[in-house]
Amino acid sequence: MLKFALAGNPNCGKTTLFNALTGSTAHVGNWPGVTVDKREGVYKKGSVPVSVVDLPGIYSLSPYTPEELIARNFILEEKPDCVINIVDATNLERNLYLTTQLLEMDVPVVVALNMMDAVRKKGDALDSARLEKELGVPVAEISALRGEGIGDLMQCAYKAAQKKREGSSVLAHSSLSHLLADVTIALRGEGISHPLFHAVKLAEGDEEEVKAHPQQMQTVRAFQKQCAGEEFAGDLEAQIADARYKYITARFSAVLTRSAKPNTLSGSDKADRVLTHRIWGIPLFLVILFGIFHLTFGEDLFYLNAIFKIGFDVETGNDILNSFVAVFFSSAGVSSPGVILFNLMDFVCSLAGDGIANGVSAAGAAAWAQGLVNDGIWAGVSGVLSFIPQILFLFLLLSILEDSGYMARVAFILDRAFRKFGLSGRAFIPMIMGFGCSVPAAVNTRTLADEKERIMTNRVIPFFTCGAKAPILAAVCGAIAAQYAGINADLLVFALYLFGMAMAVLSVxxxxxTTMRGEVAPFIMELPAYHLPQFRSLMVHLWDKLKHYVQKAFTIIVASSVVIWFLSNFAWNWQMVEIQNSILYDIGAFVQWVCTPMGFGVQLGQFGWVFVVAAVTGLIAKENVISTFYVLAPAIGALIPGWDDGESGIGPVVALMEATGITWQGLVAFTVFNMLTIPCFAAAATVRGETPKGKFRYTVAFWMLTSYFTATAVYLVLSWWWTAFILLALAALFVAYIILRGRRAACRMRCGAEK
Amino acid sequence: MEKKLSEFSRGERGVVLRIEGEGRVRRRIFDMGVTPGAEILLRKLAPLGDPVEVTVRGYELTLRKSEAACVTMEVL
Structure with a gap:
């Protein structure tokens, strides 16, 4: 099968074209660099099917970030039959800069001129026939968004792929032409493919090329010495970049005719005036963030009930009708969209649960089989399923932020604040994505250029409470609010989210x-124009996530639930027993003491260990924490006099938490431990892949130690306020030690320099 | 008049004369279209005074003042 690669700048509509070509579910975003790995699909509408690869967006073939390296190596090593270079017609100059580099490779290239509709709308004109003549490769006008011109583009690409193409450079007429010709011939003699491309990169002083071709580098060095007195004084890197842009401006200002219309403020500019306002920019960001969580988790929409006391419980004669009305409206007020989604799904799940329970008992299954199905499998799975719509809603809101281009602005307004702590604003983008799920967030760190920044970002991404941890917060805060009147569950959840963010910043x-000394990574980044998120791309995001969660619910969560159910219902001699004689009870009691400093250990009496077990299963997947409670609730509830499982929702979990007699301080510490510890197997594996070899064990150690000690500190301070002074004194000692050590290191460096 | 890009105030316009600095950052500045002869308009400062947002070659670019200090401009 023929293989075409899509290459282009970030944000040029590449992924939109990929989706239009393959109908696949690739991820589309609107901040630079959202395609973090190459995606493959098949184009079937042509005469023969072609495989299409969507490469990460790149500005140049001199790699700056790891994902740019992926794109470059793909074209060099995997030898696509044709490279389709997508060029954003509204931003011609910078886009053609990459084109001039692609043309140096020995590969057929077709230029797809995207967003022509936007150019025309502005009243500008673009002469694509002339562009084709200047570049020497076919140019096709398309609109990826509307699917226009795509058939023609693929026809061009088919035709181009039939013929071999030799690289050509815009530098052929510059003073470098002889040098490049000499090196190209020498490289071709060695049998190296893409000789012209390598020759140019060698002249630019590209580190990898210099290592690979030391002999040819001598030719380059000799040439550099010759031109010492000239304009660029042998600075070939500057000279080449300059020559490319000069070539582009000289030839293509004729191609593009701008309309005579005076420059008016575009919609994007107007939006930016507000969103990146000098005073309102940062408060607005915080309001937007709070708004997102309020719309997802708020029990009392816009605090209408708190202000106007509008809430009441609707009582009709019918129980099912009552609980259906409570989905939308209750004594707590009007539910937010996220809570409505949760309630609805929970309503459906409880109806389904009743159905399953009736079905199993009607089929005459043995007691143990009924228990396995109802308490083992269904309790665990439904606990996770009922949260999925709510989590997807959170994901939808975050995707809107991402696709609209606002995320890049967040990096812009917060860079200064973040720099104080040693991070660039850019690193904040994957972190915010972490609120949705740590896995794509960790993959996204490939857009960061600096290795240390990448490692640190990967380590703290889990501190941005992900969708799977949200149920833990909801349950715990619900339990605390149920025990203590006057505590607002909503605000408590938000405070815990902020606490996670603060821990991330502090850890960095x-x-x-200490271990990651160095300068803050540079911050040079494009701010793409705002646009309304595309419905299709949003649905693609959600569909990906839905698949991920449902898969997890029916694999990892089912397996863990069954194991937990088995261990909690059987004794060491394989006899079915009450929970206090079970294997799990013994294991729990054995390891319980480890958690004593965090407030959910031996001080909790006979069922305290459920928290330990929940936390341990949570290391596999955070959904397990809640599903473990669901699985254990019936068994433990049976032993507690006056047990009321609250019937639906997180009721059983809250009831179980109360029944164990855990204090609110212990509950908060329990949540903190779960927020900061090993996120889940999937995320840990991704982080492992994104960080350099050998660093992963330190990352795991970092998660374990941070979560353990922070949870301990939280428990101590909340229980006995005066312990805060002791902890602060210890922290001060630690800081003093670091400062002293830093001074000594600096002094040593200075002395070393003097010698 | 020569001036560093980092010393520009809001709404000031200029042409790039040369770029100092070294290594990958300088390379990136070139790649993003900030090369000698390019016209740059300083659009705004971030809420905390840094980084800056500029228009170059028809698009919006943001960079820190410390990076903008490598860019020497001729004020228009």
Missing amino acids: AVMRQ
């Missing part, structure tokens, strides 16, 4: 002073 600051 500490790492910067």
Whole structure:
């Protein structure tokens, strides 16, 4: 099968074209660099099917970030039959810069001129026939968004793929032409493919090329010495970049005719005036963030009930009708969209659960089989399923932020604040994505250029409470609010989210002073124009996520639930027993003491260990924490006099938490431990892949130690306020030690320099 | 008049004369279209005064003042 690669700048509509070509479910975003790995699909509408690869967006073939390296190596090593270079017609100059580099490779290239509709709308004109003549490769006008011109583009690409193409450079007429010709011939003699491309990169002083071709580098060095007195004084890197842009401006200002219309403020500019306002920019960001969580988790929409006291419980004669009405409206007020989704799904799940329970008992299954199905499998799975719509809603809101281009602005307004702690604003983008799920967030760190920044970001991404941890917060805060009147569950959840973010920032600051010393990574980034998110791309995001969660619910969660159910219902001699004689009870009691400093250990009496077990299963997947409670609730509830499982929703979990007699301080510490510890197997494996070899064990150690000690500190301070002074004193000692050590290191460096 | 890009105030316009600095950052600045002869308009400062947002070659670019200090401009 023929193989075409899509290459282009970030944000040029590449992924939109990929979706239009393959109908596949690739991820589309609107901040630079959202395609973080190459995606493959098949184009079937042509005469023969072609495989299409969507490469990460790149500005240049001199790699700056790891994902740019992926794109470059793909074209060099995997030898696509044709490279389709998508060029954003509204931003011609910078896009053609990459084109001039692609043309140097020995590969057929077709230029797809995207967003022509936007150019025409502005009243500008673009002469694509002339562009084709200047570049020497076919040019096709398309609109990826509307699917226009795609058939023609693929026809061009088919035709181009039939013929071999030799690289050509815009530098052929510059003073470098002889040098490039000499090196190209020498490289071709060695049998190296893409000789012209390598020759140019060698002249630019590209580190990898210099290592690979030391002999030819001598030719380059000799040439550099010759031109010492000239304009660029042998600075070939600057000279080449300059020559490319000069070539582009000289030839293509004729191609593009701008309309005579005076420059008016575009919609994007107007939006930016507000969103990146000097005073309102940052408060607005915080309001937007709070708004997202309020719309997802708020029990009392816009605090209408708190202000106007509008809530009441609707009582009709019918129980099912009552609980259906409570989905939308209750004594707590009007539910937010996220809570409505949760309630609805929970309503459906409880109806289905009743159906399953009736079905199993009607089929005459044995007691143990009924228990396995109802309490083992269904309790665990439904606990996870009922949260999925709510989590997807959170994901939808985050995707809107991402696709609209606002995320890049967040990086812009927060860079200064983040720099104090040793991170660039850019690193904040994958972190915010972490609120949805740590896995794509960790993959996204490939857009960061600096290795240390990448490692640190990967380590703290889990501190941005992901969708799977949200149920833990909801349940715990619900339990606390149920025990203590006057505590608002909503605000408590938000406070815990903020606490996670604060821990992330603090951890980075500490790492910067200890193991990850160094300058803050540079911040040079495009701010793409805002646009309304596309419905299709949003659905693609959600569909990906839905698949992920449902898969997890029916694999990992089912397996874990069954194991937990088995261990909690059987004794060491394989006899079915009450929970206090079960295997799990013994194991729990054995390891319980480890958690004593965090407030959910031996002080909890006979069922305290359920928290330990929940936390341990949570290391596999965070959904397990809640599903473990669901699985254990019936068994433990049977032993507690006056047990009321609250019937639906997180009721059983809250009831179980209360029944164990855990204090609110212990509950908060339990949540903190879960927020900061090993996120889940999937995320841990991704982080492992995104960080350099050998660093992963330190990352795991970092998660374990941070979560354990922070949860301990939280428990101590909340229980006995004066312990805060002791902890602060210890922290001060630690900081003093770091500062002293830093001074000594700096002094040593200075002395070394003097010698 | 020569001036560093980092010393520009809001709404000021200029042409790039040369770019100092070294290594990958300088390379990236070139790649993003900030090369000698390019016209740059300083559009705004971030809420905390840094980084800056500029228009170059028809698009919006943001960079820190410390990076903008490598860019020497001729004020228009």
